[in-house]
Amino acid sequence: MQGALENSQTAAAHEAGLGDAHHGEHPDLRVWGLITFLSSEFLMFAGFFAVYLVFRSTIAEWPPEGTEVELLLPAINTVILVASSFVIHLGDEAIKKGDVAGLRKWYMVTAAMGAVFLAGQVYEYMNLGYGLRTNLFSNCFYLTTGFHGAHVFIGLLLILGVLWRSRRPGHYSAEKHVGVEMAEIYWHFVDIVWIVLFILIYVLTLF
Amino acid sequence: MVQATEAPTDAKLSLSALTDYSFPQKQWKWYDYFTFNIDHKVIGIQYLVTTFIFYLVGGMMAVAMRTELATPDSDFLNPTLYNAFITNHGTIMIFLWIVPAAIGGFGNYLVPLMIGARDMAFPKLNALAFWITVPAALLIFTSFLFGGAQAGWTSYPPLSLVTSNVAQSMWIVALILAGTSSILGSVNFIVTIINMRVPSMKWDQLPLFCWAMMATSLLALFATPVLAAAMILLLFDINFGTSFFRPDGGGNVVVYQHLFWFYSHPAVYLMILPIFGIMSEVIPVHARKPIFGYKAIAYSSLAICVVGLFVWVHHMFTSGTPPWMRIFFTVSTLIVAVPTGVKIFSWVATLWGGKIRYTSAMLFAISLLSMFVFGGISGVTLGTAPFDIHVHDTYYVVGHFHYVLFGGSVSGLYAGIYHWFPKITGRMMNEPLGRVHFLLNFIGGNLTFMPMHWLGGHGMPRRVAMYDPQFTHGNQLATIGAYILAVSVLPLIVNILWSLVKGEKASGNPWNAMTLEWTTSSPPPIENWAVLPVITRGPYAYGHVEEIPPAERPDLSDAIAMPK
Numbered sequence: 001m002q003g004a005l006e007n008s009q010t011a012a013a014h015e016a017g018l019g020d021a022h023h024g025e026h027p028d029l030r031v032w033g034l035i036t037f038l039s040s041e042f043l044m045f046a047g048f049f050a051v052y053l054v055f056r057s058t059i060a061e062w063p064p065e066g067t068e069v070e071l072l073l074p075a076i077n078t079v080i081l082v083a084s085s086f087v088i089h090l091g092d093e094a095i096k097k098g099d100v101a102g103l104r105k106w107y108m109v110t111a112a113m114g115a116v117f118l119a120g121q122v123y124e125y126m127n128l129g130y131g132l133r134t135n136l137f138s139n140c141f142y143l144t145t146g147f148h149g150a151h152v153f154i155g156l157l158l159i160l161g162v163l164w165r166s167r168r169p170g171h172y173s174a175e176k177h178v179g180v181e182m183a184e185i186y187w188h189f190v191d192i193v194w195i196v197l198f199i200l201i202y203v204l205t206l207f
Numbered sequence: 208m209v210q211a212t213e214a215p216t217d218a219k220l221s222l223s224a225l226t227d228y229s230f231p232q233k234q235w236k237w238y239d240y241f242t243f244n245i246d247h248k249v250i251g252i253q254y255l256v257t258t259f260i261f262y263l264v265g266g267m268m269a270v271a272m273r274t275e276l277a278t279p280d281s282d283f284l285n286p287t288l289y290n291a292f293i294t295n296h297g298t299i300m301i302f303l304w305i306v307p308a309a310i311g312g313f314g315n316y317l318v319p320l321m322i323g324a325r326d327m328a329f330p331k332l333n334a335l336a337f338w339i340t341v342p343a344a345l346l347i348f349t350s351f352l353f354g355g356a357q358a359g360w361t362s363y364p365p366l367s368l369v370t371s372n373v374a375q376s377m378w379i380v381a382l383i384l385a386g387t388s389s390i391l392g393s394v395n396f397i398v399t400i401i402n403m404r405v406p407s408m409k410w411d412q413l414p415l416f417c418w419a420m421m422a423t424s425l426l427a428l429f430a431t432p433v434l435a436a437a438m439i440l441l442l443f444d445i446n447f448g449t450s451f452f453r454p455d456g457g458g459n460v461v462v463y464q465h466l467f468w469f470y471s472h473p474a475v476y477l478m479i480l481p482i483f484g485i486m487s488e489v490i491p492v493h494a495r496k497p498i499f500g501y502k503a504i505a506y507s508s509l510a511i512c513v514v515g516l517f518v519w520v521h522h523m524f525t526s527g528t529p530p531w532m533r534i535f536f537t538v539s540t541l542i543v544a545v546p547t548g549v550k551i552f553s554w555v556a557t558l559w560g561g562k563i564r565y566t567s568a569m570l571f572a573i574s575l576l577s578m579f580v581f582g583g584i585s586g587v588t589l590g591t592a593p594f595d596i597h598v599h600d601t602y603y604v605v606g607h608f609h610y611v612l613f614g615g616s617v618s619g620l621y622a623g624i625y626h627w628f629p630k631i632t633g634r635m636m637n638e639p640l641g642r643v644h645f646l647l648n649f650i651g652g653n654l655t656f657m658p659m660h661w662l663g664g665h666g667m668p669r670r671v672a673m674y675d676p677q678f679t680h681g682n683q684l685a686t687i688g689a690y691i692l693a694v695s696v697l698p699l700i701v702n703i704l705w706s707l708v709k710g711e712k713a714s715g716n717p718w719n720a721m722t723l724e725w726t727t728s729s730p731p732p733i734e735n736w737a738v739l740p741v742i743t744r745g746p747y748a749y750g751h752v753e754e755i756p757p758a759e760r761p762d763l764s765d766a767i768a769m770p771k
Contacts, residue, residue, distance in 0.1 A: 029328045029398050036394045040428045047436025047466055051451065054462050132449060136457045139449040143440070 034182050038189045041151075045193050048147065049200055052140045056204070063137040067130050069202055077120040078198050081152075084113035085191040088159070092184045098174035100166055107163050107180075110187065114156040121149050141201060148190070148197055155190045158183040233733050243338065245330035246733060250337050251316025252631065255624075258308040261344060265299035266693060268292040273655075273689035276682050281672045289672045291355025291374075295347055298360050298378065301474065302385040303344055305616045309481035310427070311337060311392055313623050314420050316631065318396060320724035321414045323405025323742075325734045328398040336391040343384035350377040359670060361467060364441065364452035364460050372445050379438045379445075386431045386438075386470075389477075393424035393431075400424075405723075407742040414722045414746045415504050419484025422508035426473050426480070426515060434470030437463055461526050468519035476515045478612060479579075480508055482619030483550055486572055489626050490554050491747045492720040493569035494561030498747040500553040507546035514543045524592045525599045533592040540590030544583065551580060566718075567641025571622035574649050578614025582607055585660065600670070603663025609656040621648070621699070628703070629717045633729045634710030640702040647695030654688030722746045 056062050063069065088110040094102025125142075132142045162183045165171050172180055235249055244250065272292050275283040284292065315333060319326055327333045350356055356378035358367035367375055400421050404413065441463065443449040450456025452463045483504075491498040498504065520528060520536040528536075554576060563569065585607040589595050598604065621644075628636050658681040663669075667678045674682070716725040724731070726740050 029402050032398045032402065033329055033332070033394050036397050036428065037390070040390050040394070040432050042432075043429055044432035044436050047433040047469075048440075051436070051440065051462055051466070054459065055457075058459070059457065132447060136450055139443070139451055143443065143449070147439075 028178055030178055031181055031185065034185055038186070041189070042193065045144075045147070045197070048140075048144050049196065052144060052200060055136055055140060059136065063141075063205055064135055067134055067137045067141075069141065069205055070124055070128060071202060071206075073120055073124050074198065074202050077117050077124075078194065080113050080120075081117050081191055081194055084110045084117075085188055087113065088184050088187050092177075092180055095172050095177045095180050096174055100172060103172060103180065104163060104166055107159050107166075107183075111156060111159045111163065114152055114159065114187075118149060118152055118156070121145065121152075144197055144201060148193055151190050151193070155183070155187050158186055234730065235733065243334050245326075245334045247315045247319050247327045247330065247333060248631075248731060248735075250333050251312050251314075253337050254307055254311035254315060254340075255313075257341070257344075258304050258312060261299050261303040262308075263696065264348075265296050265304060266696065268296040268299070270689055270693045272296065273686040275672055276674070277686040279674050279676045279679055279682075284672065286672060287354055287357065287371075290357040290359075290370075291351060293670055294356045294359050294362070294378070295350075296360075298347060298356075298382070299344075300612070301360070301478065302382060303340065303347070305478045305612065305620070306389065306474070307340055307385075308620055309478065309485075309616065309623075310389070310396075310420070310423060311340070313416075313485065313620075313627070314392070314396060314423075314481060317627070317724060318399060318417055318420055319403070320630075320727070320731060320735060321417050321722055321746075322400065322403060322408060323723050323736075323740050324399065324403040325736075325739075327395050328403055329395050332391055333395050336388045336395070339384050339388045339391075343381040343388070346377045346381035346384070350374040350381075353377065361464075361471070362441070363467075364444065364458075364463050365454060367441065368444055368453060376442060376445055379442045383435055383438050386435050389427050390431050393427040396420050396424040397428065405739050405742065409742075411502070411505075412742055412745050413505075415487035415498065415501070415508075416481075416484035416722075418505040419480045419487070419508050422512040423477055423480040423484075425509075426512045427477055430470045430473040430477075430516065433466055437466035437470070440466075461523070464523050464526055465519070468522045469516075472519040472522060473515050475608075475611070476511055478616045479619075480511065482575070482616050482623075483508065485619045485623040485626070486550075486554060486575060488720075488722065489568050489572045489622050490557050491749065492626070492718050493564045493566055493572070494558050495564070495719075495749050496557055496561040497745075497749050498553065499556035500549070501745070501747065503549050504553050507549045510546040511543060514539060514546070518543055518590075521590050521592075521595065524595045537590060537592045541587060544587050544590075547583060551576065551583075566625065567636065567638055567645060568622045568625035570642065570645045571618045571625065571648075574645065575615055575618040575622065578610055578618060578649075578652065582610025582614055586611065598663050600668055601663035602659040602667045602669055605669050606656050606659030606663060609659070613656065614652055618648070618652075621645075624699075624703075626718070627724075628706065629713030630724060630729050630731070632707055632710075633713055634706050635713050635717060636706045636710060637702050640698045640705075644695055644698040644702065647691055647698065651688050651691030651695050655685050655692055656688070658682070658684045658688075721748060 087106055091103045091106030091110065094100075094106060130138050132138060162172075162180055165179065235244070235246065240249055240253060240256075244253075269292075271284060272289065275281065275289060277283075281289070315327065318324075351374075353374040354371040356362065356367075356374045357370040358375065362375065362378070400413070400417055440449070440451045444452050444458070450458040452458045452460050454460060487498060487504055518536060518540045520532055521540045524533055524536075554572075558573075585603070589598070589604065589607055625636055625641055628634070662678055662681040662685075665678070665681075667674055667681075713729045715728050717729070718725070721744075723740055723742075723746075727736050
């Protein structure tokens with residue numbers, strides 16, 4: 001047998017809370033879980049990027065005539081998205097000091113910036129003059145940016161969810177802000193993927 | 208033999224402490240197993256039972272195909288159905304049986320029990336991971352109404368782009384769902400093993416099954432999303448008019464193969480690493496010896512995980528791979544055999560001089576050792592580019608991977624079932640019936656898959672329903688073997704059902720094992736322990752400690768189980 005037993009504090013706490021709080025004694029590992037999951041998500045984008053790079057290196061004319069990308073608008077969009085990563089961090093710092101109003105202010109700004117990014121992307125799609133099926137480059141372009149856009153949309157929903165919950169008094173506080181932190185981490189992930197994507201799909205077309 | 212020997216005195220004391228009735232010894236009711244239950248044990252059983260049903264379905268497909276192949280002419284299955292069986296037999300066995308049974312079933316049931324936790328880190332996520340395999344299975348089964356996916360389990364374009372598109376799309380969505388389940392499960396295992404070990408458990412006291420699950424989860428975490436990317440691109444090609452893999456639109460079919468094998472080669476380690484974990488638990492317990500080379504076994508799992516990510520091109524030696532790539536991937540493939548050999552060596556060394564109990568679990572473990580070594584050696588031959596080019600897409604390959612997957616993974620799952628059945632159900636299994644199962648399984652397995660090496664070496668291609676009459680005898684042997692295999696499942700099913708009702712009651716620790724799951728009652732109560740156990744020695748310290756009074760015991764956790 002494994003050896004002696006000891007009436008640990010966790011067990012006592014567990015017995016007290018048995019019944020209604022089935023998993024009450026778990027430490028909060030959600031941030032751990034999210035980071036592990038996002039490292040996996042990143043590999044999916046890496047798969048798309050690898051496909052893009054293979055085509056880019058094997059096809060002579062890339063991007064083909066008539067399917068060049070717009071550069072100015074995406075550059076502005078990039079600045080907005082990168083800046084929003086700093087803004088959302090201000091919200092996180094605010095809640096760590098217990099400042100719910102500050103959290104709401106900065107998260108609202110972030111949500112607005114995310115919405116502007118998405119609107120910019122839609123505007124870009126509508127004015128490019130070519131569609132998903134036009135050629136291999138447009139296939140890659142719409143698929144990668146589209147998948148990223150979907151992730152931005154989910155991030156936006158997370159931020160709006162945080163804002164919705166922050167209406168309840170005491171829901172978030174200096175000690176209790178895992179949800180806020182998770183939304184922030186997800187937003188940073190979306191931002192990092194965009195930086196790689198922007199360099200690969202937009203900037204590299206200049207060379 | 209079953210030796211439900213009395214546990215030593217101090218163990219009895221601790222057992223009585225564990226069955227302290229002030230702690231509610233509540234058990235789940237039968238209907239709890241049909242709900243979105245978040246207890247890791249319920250989820251583990253849900254996985255084991257449903258995947259076993261999928262295994263039977265996949266097995267029926269195999270029997271139908273072998274019946275077709277009993278004669279050189281195509282006279283039993285029509286070509287569409289044959290192709291659908293070829294495709295879905297592989298898919299079901301891999302994605303709906305071995306991977307979810309080993310990782311989802313045994314992993315979920317055992318990992319929290321082995322590390323002294325009350326549950327996984329994310330119980331709801333865990334239940335979600337199980338419940339999305341159900342629609343995945345339904346998609347595969349209903350795809351037969353639309354002709355069934357036809358392009359083989361690899362679904363290489365352009366074939367997969369031109370055949371049976373509705374069924375192919377359903378197959379793709381099913382794979383994405385199964386992959387999502389696998390990723391969510393991996394997140395859960397990694398976070399659980401790192402953070403939820405009982406505080407007194409150091410990394411070098413972690414049972415080897417948990418080490419194996421850690422390596423498996425890391426591999427699934429990094430490889431599966433790449434398959435998802437490939438599947439999404441293929442889905443777009445079939446349904447939305449893109450041309451990533453359409454040669455006529457400038458696309459490249461070899462890119463698909465790279466993405467596919469970047470996942471699907473590591474998938475073979477997803478299917479064998481947890482089984483290696485099961486081996487490392489079963490062998491020391493039934494040989495009554497400390498495991499030989501604890502650290503070697505633990506670290507070789509991680510080594511397999513790392514090297515396994517760099518060998519995928521050996522599936523593509525005939526796809527126009529440039530010679531430098533063939534050299535790199537031949538060498539890296541051969542290197543994977545080293546950590547695998549380390550494990551095999553350690554198990555054999557553990558058996559050597561042990562007081563071996565030939566229980567059904569042990570018999571399957573030994574059967575695994577022999578069949579896996581055979582499959583591993585034919586794998587080494589296939590990993591070398593010159594030979595691989597010669598036997599590419601022949602029955603030699605089919606023989607090889609069935610030795611590894613059936614002789615290896617499935618035998619390991621059987622060993623696990625016999626070993627942990629008393630813990631899971633509180634009843635012992637019937638040993639004579641278990642031996643009948645083992646014999647039929649071992650004879651049937653070798654009779655089915657051994658002739659395939661000869662067939663392939665003589666040039667019989669895989670995936671065909673008709674063949675040259677010179678191959679008739681080899682195929683008939685394999686078909687007889689397949690029938691024996693089909694029959695071999697019956698004693699297992701009878702044994703499980705009979706033992707559930709009439710089996711001898713199992714004590715908390717019927718095998719006298721030393722890992723933590725055996726310190727609670729059989730079956731474990733909800734939340735596993737009244738008070739969390741405290742580790743005082745390593746998980747495999749057999750043969751020395753029991754006789755010495757507790758006060759005078761040396762700390763053997765370092766000396767025996769974990770040589771530094």
